[in-house]
Amino acid sequence: xxxxxxxxxxxxxxxxxxxxxxxxxxxxxxxxxxxxxxxxxxxxxxxxxxxxxxxxxxxxxxxxxxxxxxxxxxxxxxxxxxxxxxxxxxxxxxxxxxxxxxxxxxxxxxxxxxxxxxxxxxxxxxxxxxxxxxxxxxxxxxxxxxxxxxxxxxxxxxxxxxxxxxxxxxxxxxxxxxxxxxxxxxxxxxxxxxxxxxxxxxxxxxxxxxxxxxxxxxxxxxxxxxxxxxxxxxxxxxxxxxxxxxxxxxxxxxxxxxxxxxxxxxxxxxxxxxxxxxxxxxxxxxxxxxxxxxxxxxxxxxxxxxxxxxxxxxxxxxxxxxxxxxxxxxxxxxxxxxxxxxxxxxxxxxxxxxxxxxxxxxxxxxxxxxxxxxxxxxxxxxxxxxxxxxxxxxxxxxxxxxxxxxxxxxxxxxxxxxxx
Numbered sequence: 371x372x373x374x375x376x377x378x379x380x381x382x383x384x385x386x387x388x389x390x391x392x393x394x395x396x397x398x399x400x401x402x403x404x405x406x407x408x409x410x411x412x413x414x415x416x417x418x419x420x421x422x423x424x425x426x427x428x429x430x431x432x433x434x435x436x437x438x439x440x441x442x443x444x445x446x447x448x449x450x451x452x453x454x455x456x457x458x459x460x461x462x463x464x465x466x467x468x469x470x471x472x473x474x475x476x477x478x479x480x481x482x483x484x485x486x487x488x489x490x491x492x493x494x495x496x497x498x499x500x501x502x503x504x505x506x507x508x509x510x511x512x513x514x515x516x517x518x519x520x521x522x523x524x525x526x527x528x529x530x531x532x533x534x535x536x537x538x539x540x541x542x543x544x545x546x547x548x549x550x551x552x553x554x555x556x557x558x559x560x561x562x563x564x565x566x567x568x569x570x571x572x573x574x575x576x577x578x579x580x581x582x583x584x585x586x587x588x589x590x591x592x593x594x595x596x597x598x599x600x601x602x603x604x605x606x607x608x609x610x611x612x613x614x615x616x617x618x619x620x621x622x623x624x625x626x627x628x629x630x631x632x633x634x635x636x637x638x639x640x641x642x643x644x645x646x647x648x649x650x651x652x653x654x655x656x657x658x659x660x661x662x663x664x665x666x667x668x669x670x671x672x673x674x675x676x677x678x679x680x681x682x683x684x685x686x687x688x689x690x691x692x693x694x695x696x697x698x699x700x701x702x703x704x705x706x707x708x709x710x711x712x713x714x715x716x717x718x719x720x721x722x723x724x725x726x727x728x729x730x731x732x733x734x735x736x737x738x739x740x741x742x743x744x745x746x747x748x749x750x751x752x753x754x755x756x757x758x759x760x761x762x763x764x765x766x767x768x769x770x771x772x773x774x775x776x777x778x779x780x781x782x783x784x785x786x787x788x789x790x
Contacts, residue, residue: 515571545686546722603632735766
C-alpha cells in the first residue's frame, strides 16, 4: 500500500478514537443540563442526535486518549571542508521544514493493559512509526513497574531517549547522533528505537531508585522487519538511576548499559558482525532556576575499524545548561548552552553524521560543537519557541581519511512547537 495513504488511514483512525471519548463527555454534559432543569429531555435527545457517536470496536476498551506534536523549523546551515590543499564550500542550506508531525493514541483496556501507537507524518521514509507497543502495569509485592512489548527507545544516550519536545536545544548533539542514528559504516545505531521486550520498575524499599532491563533486536529503526544484510542478533540492555532532593535542589544520577554479541558494524549494507558493549553514565541537576545535564558515552566495537580487523572504542561527552526566567503572563525565557565532544577512535564520522541535513562527504576521526540559544516557554513545553546557533568542527585522520584536515559548520535553527 502507498505510504501516503497508509498515513492518512492512521490519522483518520486516531482522530476517530479521540471522538469516542469526546462523545461520552457530551452525553454527560447534556444529562447534567437536564438534571439542573436548564433544558428538557426532548431537547437533550435532539441535540444528541446531531452529534456523531464514535465507539471503539472492542467493548473492553475503557478510554482512548489522543496525543500530538507539531514542530515547524527554520534552518540555515553552512559547511566548509579542508582536505590537504583542497577547500570545498558547500551551498548554504536555507529553508523551512515540518520537523515533526506526531499523531497518536493511548488505549486503556483495563486491568493495567494498554496500547500506544504514535506516527510521525513528517517523515519521508516508510518508517513513519515513532512508537508502537503494548504495556502491562504490575504491582505485586516488590515487583512494581511497567512491562512493554513492541517498538520504542532503549535507555541509552540520555539526550536521545529524552523526548524531543523537552530538549533545551533545537536538535540533538553530534555525540548523541553518532551513538543513536541509523547504523552505517561510521555511526553505531546503538541507541534509539528497537523492537523487543522492556521492563521499567522501581523498588518500594528504596525511595528514588528506579531500574530497567530490555531484550531487543540489535538493529534499530526497523519496527516490522530487519533490512537485508542486517544482523539478526539480540541486544541486552539494563539501567539504574537514583533521584532525590537536597536543600531545594533535585537531582538524578544513573548509568545505562547495553550489549550485543553481533552488530552489523559495517552498516546495513555490509556483512561483518561484531560484539558491541556500551556504557552511558549521566547526571541531571535542577536548582535556583538552573537545569544542568551531562552524560558520557562509550562503546567497545569488535572489528570496528581498519577494514573490520581491529577493535574501536568511540566515546563522547555532552554537557547542557539552561536558566529559566519568569516573565509573568508571557511565560518564561531561558538562555541555554550545550557542549558536545566526540572521538571515534579511528572508526570515522562526517559532518552529515553529526548535523541533521548537514552537507559534506569527507570522513574525520573526531568532532566538537558549541550551541548557544534562547528558549521561550509561552505555555511550558505545550507552546514553545526555540532559537539557537551552533558551531561544529570535525577533524583528524581515520580509516577512511589518512590525510586528516577539518570541516567547519555554522548552524542557525528556529523552531515553534505545539503539544496536545
